[in-house]
Amino acid sequence: MSQNKNTSTMLWGAVALGAIGVLVSYRAAGLERFWANWVLWFVLMFTLGLGSLFLVALEHLVNAKWSVPVRRIPERIATLLLPAIPVGLIALCALPVLYPGSRPEAAQHPILAGKAFWLSLPFFSVRTLIAFGLCVLGLAVLVGGSLKQDTTGDPAFNARARKFAPAFMAIFALVITLVAFDWISGLTPEWYSDILGVYVFAGAFLGGLAATTLSVLYLQDQGRLEGVRSDHLYNLGGFLFAFTVFWSYIGFAQYMLMWYANLPDEVIYYKLRLAGSWRAITVSLAVLHFILPFFALVTRDSKKDPKRLRMVACLMLGAHFLDIYWLIFPALGTGPLFSWPELSFALFFLGGILLWIRGAMQKGEDMPVGDPFLREGLEFRL
């Protein structure tokens, strides 16, 4: 118990320390850098929550039984979407600073003038609000319903969730594409890529999966997920393994087409990211996000090995951070920035995220005890 208290004191301390750094960096580090950090952490929180919610919806969609015992974990992580909403609303203040499409001079720009309505501050905000509303709807139906089922044990929830899951897939596709196009691609509105939404989706799902796997392993260590076995871990590991390949497939597809066509308005994106120190980050992204996890999880036993899985999940979360950083920060037009403002943002938001997830993990049951398929899920064998 005292250890528990110590951890939460430490986390609160990190948040407080980070908050001071964040406030100072607003004054001292320059507005552009401040808001780039803010948007970075908003996108990270949002994609982690959304990726986890996607995992939940996917399990309902395909009527998966194996995942019922661990389903509560991504449900809890998906609630990260709730604190992400105020963070996102504050991030709307970044629009006039970071997003060229929302500045008044965009009306004179030969390319941006045509997109003026889409990129303008009011429509951007409305879209964001709609996306948040849709996410809350998904949370209410999928997570709220599941929590309610704990007490009622009403099997009607499973049927309802299964009916809602296909609709949520459409919602998810829309929301993740908006995140990619508005918040990431919007930083450089003269550049565009159709596949960026899929790329961000792959990263978000991997992030959600890694967070889920890590939490499952953590709770297992505390003896709280009794009945979850290596067979369940194997499926999580298999998902992680498969989606590292998917992520790199999409990432490379985008790179190769732009490299081949060599059109100035497209290659500028990679020109920036392959010059100077950004080149090292691009290469390490390929290594950390694809090559290392791929070979770490390629054998059958490694997907069941808790130690290996924990390492890969941590690596994946780090790589997801690096991925979003790599998407957002080059737009500032400088080399890779990482010093005290970035560290304070990391302390503040990481501490906050961990506190939120810790809180969520301590509330209610660790498994969906009202789900009629729980027993079948516990009996799952490969």
Next chain:
Amino acid sequence: MSETSYSVLGIYETPDALMKAIPEVRASKLGTVEAYTPYPIHGIEEALGLRRSPLGGMVLVMGVLGAITAFGFEYWISAVDYPIITGGKGAGSWEAFIPIMFEVTVLFATFTAGLGMLFLLNKLPFFGHPVLSSKSITGITRDRYVLALEAEDESFDSVAAAKALRAAGAVEVEVLPAPDRSPFLTSDFILRTLGGIFAACVVSGLAMFFATKWFPLLPPMRYMEDQPRLNAQKPSAFFKDGHGMQRPVAGTVTRGHLPTATGTQEAAASLVNPLPRTKEVFAIGRKVFANRCEVCHGAIGNGMGSLTAAYGGKPANLQAQQFRDYPDGKIYWVIVNGKNAMPSHAADLTETQRWAVVHYVRALQRAQNAKDEDLKVVAP
């Protein structure tokens, strides 16, 4: 009976009974224990003590080999053997290799998985497994769970095996005879297979022939012929001048054919032959001279080539004093620009070839006008 029997099947009514029987039967150590069930049963692999299949490792190795093979082929052809710069990409652009590396990786891996499983691990070709002709097979494919004790060697005791299976709860026992192990690839089988393939080829070939003959409006793949395209040497409405083949832009020079000697022949007199007088250079010059010059100028450059006799032209006699006094640059200029009836060879010969043939012409001239000191043996 014991020397011909192949295995003994014990039939169980529930999967639980089967799972319970496995450790008991394995403990009897009478032969290899094998199970036949209508559907996969969880945990049966561990119970039977089956080894991990080596297929995964084989697939990984072959997949990596596929990636390396594809990379090697592509790098060799596009960077070493025949480097052509297209679209401004360097010769060894790895980005362009990735899709093919991906495909070949998948190809090698799937072939290894499929063929390795069938031929290496399942030991095909194989006409039939004895269990398939047993009486129990109808039960195995429906609702019976069968444990088999299979013979490992000649000393297999089927009576003891049947007893062990009954002791472990089998409701019924069936003894299978040894399978027919006669050679698989008999000459008869090979002949029939080859004959079948031949007959199929003849039938489909004839069918194709008559189908296209009797139904001429339905030739296969006709659309490939009718596509709009530019034919060399043919008119075309696509370009304004009506030609399918277009002239290169004025001043175009083939890669490696620079610099072209311009200006007058006198101005070119000061050009210096950049090539050394080595065996390799003379070999190039000799080859070019034989291919391009000899028909008119003759094998020794005396202007008596085979075309001279046929058409009565008057090519230059390169052995004449006038041409022996020419500086290298003036010969070079003639090769590039042509002179009188001689056409320009600028488009045919690279820079190296032109200068090499100049060296060779010099050698021909000296050979026909040798001095005494040329007879001295030069130390090799």
